[in-house]
Amino acid sequence: MMGSVLPAEALVLKPGLKPQGLSLAEVITSDILHSFLYGRWRNVLGEQLFEEKSSPKTAFTAEVLAQSFSGEVQKLSSLVLPSEVIIAQSSIPGEGLGIFSKTWIKAGTEMGPFTGRVISPEHVDLCKNNNLMWEVFNEDGTVRYFIDASQEDHRSWMTYIKCARNEQEQNLEVVQIGNSIFYKAIE
Structure with missing residues (x-):
């Protein structure tokens, strides 16, 4: 689950500023923008916001983050998300919404199907x-069938998990257990 979301602490306004009537351009600092674009959990002073064992609070719900996507709020409202993840705008240009962990997910944890x-x-x-489709294999390695999540009425939160662009970003692997597809945390 790649990308980043902003912690609530990153959105603290400067003393004396009132949030009423301000546009996002007036509230979002260059540090907040850098944090969002480059996946760093930092406050406006550039310090780490949390230690490895603590979990960050996120400032946005799926509905707030999805408001810029036409009709996307209604589609997302029926998704049931595990408490460990949120759905948010990917920091990768053009990728749309993605799944992000709110807390540490232990290596070996299986998610699915x-x-x-x-x-x-x-x-x-x-x-x-066919990027929203996975193959399910027979024991001899031939394709038994495909699981296609391209139709909205067949989607779950797992549909929004994005593939890593490179080895350094990879934190999940796809595994087949029986005739089902799961994602398994690897780091």
Whole structure:
């Protein structure tokens, strides 16, 4: 789960400023912007906000963060999220919403199963964007079927987990247990 969200403490206004009538441009400092874009949990002085064992408080709910996405609030309101994660805008340009951990998730923790519509291999459209789809394999390594979460009525919170762009960002792996797909925390 990559990216970052801002801790509530990062949004402390300067003394004397009243939040009424201020635009976001007047409230968001360069430090807050840097924190959001580059995944650093820092306050306006650049100090670490929390130690490894504590969990940061986030300043936004899924509804607040999703307001800029047309119709996205209604779609997200039916999602049931584990208490350890939130859904928020990815810090990666063009990636949209993603899942982010609010607390440390122990290596080996399995999350799932990934839900969606079951599609047989012969019904997969290879010309279509299939990035919300996972294969389920038979014991001999052949594809048994695909689980497709591209239709909104088949989505769960796991649909919004983004793939890592490189090895350094990777903190989950995809595992098949029986005929189901799970994500497993690796760090």
